[in-house]
Every structure is written in C-alpha cells, then in structure tokens.
Amino acid sequence: MRILLTHPSRRLRTALVAGTALALVLAGCSSTDSDESGSSDGSSSLSGQIVWADFGGPTNKARYAAYFDDFTKDTGVKVISEVEVDAIVNTMLTGGKGDYDAIHVGLDVVYQNQANIAKLDDSVGRDTNLPENIRDYAFGTFLVGHVQAYLTETFPNGGPKTWADFWDVEKFPGKRGWMGSPGSYDSGCEMAELASGIAPDKLYPLDLDLCTKKLDELRPHMVFYTSYPQIQQLLTSKTAAVVAGPSGQAVALKNQGLDVTISFDEAIVAPNVIAIPASAPNMTNIQALAKVFNEPERQAAFAKLTGYGPGNPEAFNFMDEETKAKIVNAPGNSSVVFQDSEARSKQQDALLAWYTKWLAG
Numbered sequence: 001m002r003i004l005l006t007h008p009s010r011r012l013r014t015a016l017v018a019g020t021a022l023a024l025v026l027a028g029c030s031s032t033d034s035d036e037s038g039s040s041d042g043s044s045s046l047s048g049q050i051v052w053a054d055f056g057g058p059t060n061k062a063r064y065a066a067y068f069d070d071f072t073k074d075t076g077v078k079v080i081s082e083v084e085v086d087a088i089v090n091t092m093l094t095g096g097k098g099d100y101d102a103i104h105v106g107l108d109v110v111y112q113n114q115a116n117i118a119k120l121d122d123s124v125g126r127d128t129n130l131p132e133n134i135r136d137y138a139f140g141t142f143l144v145g146h147v148q149a150y151l152t153e154t155f156p157n158g159g160p161k162t163w164a165d166f167w168d169v170e171k172f173p174g175k176r177g178w179m180g181s182p183g184s185y186d187s188g189c190e191m192a193e194l195a196s197g198i199a200p201d202k203l204y205p206l207d208l209d210l211c212t213k214k215l216d217e218l219r220p221h222m223v224f225y226t227s228y229p230q231i232q233q234l235l236t237s238k239t240a241a242v243v244a245g246p247s248g249q250a251v252a253l254k255n256q257g258l259d260v261t262i263s264f265d266e267a268i269v270a271p272n273v274i275a276i277p278a279s280a281p282n283m284t285n286i287q288a289l290a291k292v293f294n295e296p297e298r299q300a301a302f303a304k305l306t307g308y309g310p311g312n313p314e315a316f317n318f319m320d321e322e323t324k325a326k327i328v329n330a331p332g333n334s335s336v337v338f339q340d341s342e343a344r345s346k347q348q349d350a351l352l353a354w355y356t357k358w359l360a361g
Helices: 057-075 086-093 107-112 132-137 163-167 188-195 208-221 230-236 247-255 283-293 296-306 313-318 341-345 348-360
Strands: 049-054 078-083 102-106 139-151 176-179 222-225 242-246 260-275
Touching: 049 057, 049 283, 057 078, 057 283, 057 296, 086 102, 102 107, 107 132, 107 260, 107 341, 107 348, 132 341, 139 230, 139 247, 139 283, 139 296, 163 188, 163 208, 176 208, 176 230, 188 208, 188 260, 188 348, 208 222, 208 348, 222 230, 230 242, 230 247, 242 247, 247 260, 283 296, 296 313, 341 348
Parallel strands: 049 078, 049 102, 176 222, 176 242
Antiparallel strands: 102 260, 139 242, 139 260
C-alpha cells in the first residue's frame, strides 16, 4: 500500500515535528534577554535582515522561540524565513548568487559543497557533536534519530528493538511503515545492512546490492508513506504495526499523550545543520546569529520543543529527564549508530538513483 501525499523537497530529508507546544519561556538563556540594545559581541552595530531558508513548520517556529526572537530584540536584525527552493539552494551551493543567508541541509551536503560554504567566524562556537573536520562549516546542528516506533499496546509482551527485529514479521507480526518517496531514503540502507548483521563500523561504503536484497525481503509487508507526518497516522490508525522514520514524529505522538515506544537500540543518528553560502548577502548578520545558536541553554530549549538532539553536548546540562528520554543522542543511549555523513556524501547521487529504482521496482 502506498499513501500518496505531498513530500518535502527531495534534496534534504528533515523530519519536521508536528504538534509540539511552543509556549516555552527561555528564562536565563543569555544576555540577549536584556532590554538593552547593545551587547558585548558588538551586535549593537548590526542592522538589516537575514534570509533564513528551511522547511518551515513547527521546527521553524521552534527556532523563532529559541533563537530568532531574542536575536531580533537584541540587534534589530529581522529574520525572514522562507521555505527553501531547490533551484536557489543548488545555485548558491555550486558557487552562484542568491538571496539566502542560511540554508538547512544534511551534513553530507556540506561535505559535498564545502568549497562554496562560508567558514564560521572564530567567535562562533563549534558544535562538537559534529566530526572535527567539518565543524567550521556548519552550525545550528540538530540530531535526528532514524528509529522504529510503535504503539506500546501493539506488542504488550515487548516489541522489536533492533533492525533484525524490525524485519522479523513472524515474531513481531504486522505491516511496516517505510519511506516511500525517492529522496526520502534517509537511513534505509543502513537499516537494511544492520538487519543483515553488518557491524556498525563496517556499514560504509554502503552495499547497495545487499540493501536491495534485504529491502526486497520486507517489501510485501511494507506500507509506504510519502510525507513525514503520515507516520503518525499510520501508527494511530494501526495501519502499520511498526514504523521506521525520524524520531520527532514519534516524539510528537508522545507529547500528545499517546503511549508510544521508541527504540533507540541501533537508532541511526543523522546530523541536520545550517550552512552559510559563501555568497550570502548578509554575511555579518548571519555570523552573529550563528554565535547565538551555540548557546547550550538555547539548544536545550530547542530540543525540548522538537525532540531533536543538540550539537553542543553541554545542552544536556540544561534538560530535564523527560526531555532527555526523547533525545536520540542522550548520554544514556549507548547503542545508537552515528551516520557517516562524509562517506554518504560520496554516494549521495548513487543513493538517490538506487532508491528511486527500488521504489519503482
């Protein structure tokens, strides 16, 4: 069964959380909460605007609550959000000009287009949950968990945990919710390799032939979704017993009071980041905003709103236990698998071609 819904841009697969409350008071986050217009970093000299490109929705609203609103209050710089357009993104990341000062991308895109991405100023803190060789070119990191989730009542005696369990439809019967749009392969190949018994440190380069064979095994039991919010519908309607996809969708259901189990065992941690194109029109302004994004209190506030992990590990010091329990890279989740974005960047075109062909098969 394939559910045909409009899917976000195929270029960048982000998991936009639905239904999260945004009424969070960011008390004590930073000096930007002051009524004074000046600040120690020279932001009083800023003016004008920033054009911020992402996928909109609740994740964008959370950015206003955690970052943008106070930055504008402190500096007078207006943050204008636009839903990113592939043509503009492609132009700017290949050296051309455009209106965007910041673009929401996967970390593999940063590796692939590093020559056309601006390096962060020295005053901007680095997200140390990113690999050291790319930290200078990405900020605003949030870590998505590609997980499996199910209504707890579906498996009252305990449900699947590993990706081998996800494939085991005899032990854990029912349909599997799966990615049904060409650009939304997410960590599908990694999941298939782990289900095949490949060790986490041997996943790359991805073996696309092996992944094809493993996905073919499960295809008769798959229900395809073509937009991320559809994950919630598949679970609540019990159309699928278990769904593989971004953790934020399952967290949103938990935030609505549903008893949902999320397995972080072998969950694949995928970094989403913000890149500044080298041709950004408002470079001084966006570098100043990037500095605000590294503040751990603000990253903790963003994580509470979205269920996504922070780039700065110090943010966990400002989270309550309920929030930590929903975060894929929380300190207690020792069996997660980190996606190798650099390796994936070398297979990006091949991955898209492979998954497009497999879906059509």
